[in-house]
Structure formats: structure tokens, C-alpha cells
Amino acid sequence: MSETTVTPRRISARIGGIAESATLAVDAKAKALKAAGRPVIGFGAGEPDFPTPPEIVAAAVAAAEDPRNHRYTPAAGLPELREAIAAKTQRDSGYAVAANQVLVTNGGKQAVYQAFATIIDPGDEVLLPAPYWTTYPEAIGLAGGVTVPVVADETTGYLVTVEQLEAARTPRTKALLFCSPSNPTGAVYPREQVEAIGRWAVEHGIWVITDEIYEHLTYDAVTAPSLPVVVPEIADTCIVVNGVAKTYAMTGWRVGWMISPADVTKAAGNLQSHLSSNVANVSQRAALAAVSGSLDAAHAMRSAFDRRRQTIVKMLSEIPGVEVPTPQGAFYVYPSVKGLLGKEIRGVRAESSVDLAALVLEHAEVAVVPGEAFGTPGYFRLSYALGDEDLATGVTRMGALLSEAK
Numbered sequence: 001m002s003e004t005t006v007t008p009r010r011i012s013a014r015i016g017g018i019a020e021s022a023t024l025a026v027d028a029k030a031k032a033l034k035a036a037g038r039p040v041i042g043f044g045a046g047e048p049d050f051p052t053p054p055e056i057v058a059a060a061v062a063a064a065e066d067p068r069n070h071r072y073t074p075a076a077g078l079p080e081l082r083e084a085i086a087a088k089t090q091r092d093s094g095y096a097v098a099a100n101q102v103l104v105t106n107g108g109k110q111a112v113y114q115a116f117a118t119i120i121d122p123g124d125e126v127l128l129p130a131p132y133w134t135t136y137p138e139a140i141g142l143a144g145g146v147t148v149p150v151v152a153d154e155t156t157g158y159l160v161t162v163e164q165l166e167a168a169r170t171p172r173t174k175a176l177l178f179c180s181p182s183n184p185t186g187a188v189y190p191r192e193q194v195e196a197i198g199r200w201a202v203e204h205g206i207w208v209i210t211d212e213i214y215e216h217l218t219y220d221a222v223t224a225p226s227l228p229v230v231v232p233e234i235a236d237t238c239i240v241v242n243g244v245a246k247t248y249a250m251t252g253w254r255v256g257w258m259i260s261p262a263d264v265t266k267a268a269g270n271l272q273s274h275l276s277s278n279v280a281n282v283s284q285r286a287a288l289a290a291v292s293g294s295l296d297a298a299h300a301m302r303s304a305f306d307r308r309r310q311t312i313v314k315m316l317s318e319i320p321g322v323e324v325p326t327p328q329g330a331f332y333v334y335p336s337v338k339g340l341l342g343k344e345i346r347g348v349r350a351e352s353s354v355d356l357a358a359l360v361l362e363h364a365e366v367a368v369v370p371g372e373a374f375g376t377p378g379y380f381r382l383s384y385a386l387g388d389e390d391l392a393t394g395v396t397r398m399g400a401l402l403s404e405a406k
């Protein structure tokens with residue numbers, strides 16, 4: 001009689017299904033090559049290259065010395081920070097919310113995760129405009145939801161229409177993820193389109209999770225209106241995600257938040273109370289100084305990003321086979337490299353944007369993230385949140401290599 005051995009699964013199916021963050025992976029690879037002495041220039045990381053403004057750092061230093069901050073505090077966030085975030089939301093986007101609707105999270109990333117975990121049941125469908133930030137589908141999947149990508153390409157400036165959303169809607173559609181300004185494309189939805197999408201969602205009882213983390217990074221006098229401000233009727237089925245990371249060069253401090261109807265915030269807070277408890281108090285105090293202070297430093301950083309945006313768009317548009325729409329927000333540019341696929345560079349045929357990005361890293365020593373990470377093969381994402389000189393050198397090196405394609 002033969003005995004069958006059942007090998008227990010080491011990693012659960014749920015967690016085993018999670019892909020490594022492609023953007024962090026590219027960044028890690030670039031940093032490893034750099035550490036090994038290669039002069040790699042990284043366009044992978046989505047973080048400002050500036051230090052956090054000094055008044056924010058000073059608030060953190062003072063907080064570290066105050067024993068009140070050495071203890072557990074309420075899981076949902078310091079009450080004064082929740083108040084300040086509510087006030088900042090009214091100031092910056094005109095959305096009037098109460099402090100008990102705000103949940104302070106460990107970065108916007110945790111807010112995204114908890115937003116989906118709180119409203120999604122197994123089998124619920126979430127419409128996800130693509131190209132999308134690489135974290136969303138993982139957060140949707142972990143909540144048991146099903147991602148339904150709705151693809152928009154460079155011909156529409158990477159903006160999805162209500163008609164596309166309607167074509168993807170089914171009786172199981174529970175939510176739409178909306179991100180403007182967008183990571184990875186830098187696209188910003190104009191007010192009329194925000195309104196049309198918001199009204200469509202209200203009409204069909206579809207939740208909208210709107211990620212406003214790049215709210216202050218818009219260019220050419222463009223603004224990014226907040227969806228629940230444009231369509232106030234959606235307030236009861238809307239979750240806003242935001243944080244200090246991008247506006248105040250605070251990616252390492254890990255403070256974000258979600259704003260939702262009070263019952264949703266309470267439920268998400270219950271989850272957080274078992275998952276991570278309060279965000280580090282020193283970081284919360286720094287965030288308090290950030291959101292209650294002026295936006296001067298943010299505006300100065302935005303001017304630098306704007307300058308780099310113009311340089312990178314101009315330089316990329318001169319590379320044969322690269323098509324680059326001008327982004328109006330965030331600090332990313334998302335060129336199509338479809339014109340280079342199937343061509344040969346240094347004896348290797350690049351069949352995909354992953355192949356092409358590998359060639360660029362190997363031979364031009366430039367790190368970019370291939371579009372596969374964002375649900376749309378055939379593109380590169382380049383972050384222009386790096387020094388002007390590196391930016392120019394990196395794109396020149398990449399352009400020289402790509403011009404060899406035949």
C-alpha cells in the first residue's frame with residue numbers, strides 16, 4: 001500500500017499570491033548596482049529627493065523628548081492630528097469633514113489597504129483604471145475582491161471615461177478606485193470628468209476610493225478637484241486617501257490617513273487597533289506640524305518638479321520610438337515605448353517593456369519601471385523627483401542606447 005504524503009503549504013495561498021512591489025524592486029536593484037560601484041541613475045522611486053522641511057523635523061525632535069509620546073496613544077490617531085487633518089482637508093480641497101471621520105494610518109499605503117479591507121467582501125468587483133499604481137490590485141486581492149482593470153492609453157491622456165466604466169460595470173461592482181493626479185501617468189482629471197464619474201458612481205451605488213496623495217502637485221495652472229467636493233452626494237459612499245509623504249517630502253515618516261463616513265472609519269480603526277495600533281507618535285507630531293503649517297515648502301518643491309518635468313518631456317520626445325504625453329500632475333512621466341518593441345539593441349531583441357527596461361539598466365545604467373508593473377505593458381514609468389543633473393545625464397544615456405534600436 002503506497003502512502004501519499006501531503007506536504008503542507010509553507011506560505012498561505014493568500015499571501016503567496018502577492019507580488020513584490022515592482023517599483024520598490026527596481027529601486028532596490030538600482031541601489032544594489034550603485035553600491036557595487038556602477039554609476040546607476042534611478043528613475044524608479046516615487047519619492048521627492050528633498051529633505052523634510054526643517055520646522056517639521058524640529059517638531060519631531062521636540063516630540064521625541066516629550067514622555068507623553070513614549071506611550072501608546074489612540075489607535076485611530078492623536079485627537080489633535082485628526083482635527084488638524086479635518087481642518088487641512090477643508091482648507092486645501094474644500095471638503096468639510098469631522099475629526100471622527102479621519103483615521104491616521106501608517107502611510108497612505110495602509111489607508112489604501114484598510115479602505116479595501118473595510119468595504120470589500122469576497123467576490124466584490126473593483127473597477128481599477130489602468131495604468132494603475134502597483135499596490136491597488138494587491139490590496140483589492142487581499143480583501144477578497146476582484147480587480148477589473150479599465151484601460152486608458154496615451155490617446156486619451158490616460159483618462160478613463162464614464163462609458164468605459166459603464167461597460168465594465170456588473171451587478172458585483174462594489175467600488176471604483178480613482179487616483180488624480182495619477183501614479184503612474186501624472187494624468188489629472190478635469191472637473192467635468194470628475195463630476196461625470198462621481199455622478200455615475202452615485203447613480204449606481206458604487207463606492208469611490210479616491211487617492212488624493214498628489215493633490216498639491218499639479219502644473220500649468222491645472223488643479224485636481226476633490227471628487228466628493230465636486231459631487232457632494234457621494235459623501236456616504238466615498239473614502240479619501242491622503243498623506244504627508246509626497247507633499248512634504250516625508251516618505252520615510254509613514255503618516256497617511258483615510259477619510260470616510262464615521263461608521264466606516266470606526267470599523268477600519270477597529271482593524272487597525274489589532275494590526276498596527278497608533279502610528280509612531282513622533283511621526284504623528286511631525287505630520288501635525290506639516291498639515292497645520294504653510295504650503296510654502298511644498299510650492300518650492302513643486303517649482304523644481306515642474307522644471308524637471310519640462311526637461312524630461314522634451315528630452316524623451318526626442319528619442320525615436322518613444323511617445324510621451326505631457327503629464328500635468330504628480331512627478332511621473334509615462335512614455336509609450338511600443339515603437340521600440342521587437343527591435344534589437346546590442347544583439348538582444350526587446351520583446352516587452354520588461355526586456356527593454358533590463359537592457360536600459362544593463363547598458364545605460366539607468367533604472368526605469370516597465371509598464372507591466374502598472375497593468376499596461378509597452379510603457380516605462382520614470383519618476384522625475386531626482387536632481388536636475390542626474391535627470392539630464394540619465395535620459396541622455398538612455399536615449400543614446402535606445403537610438404541604437406534596429
Ligand SMILES: Cc1ncc(COP(=O)(O)O)c(C=O)c1O
Pocket residue numbers: 046106107108109110112133179182183211213243244245251254255256
Ligand atoms: C498613488 C499613491 N497612493 C498612495 C501612496 C502611498 O504613499 P505612502 O504610503 O508613502 O504615504 C503612493 C506612494 O507611492 C502613491 O503613489
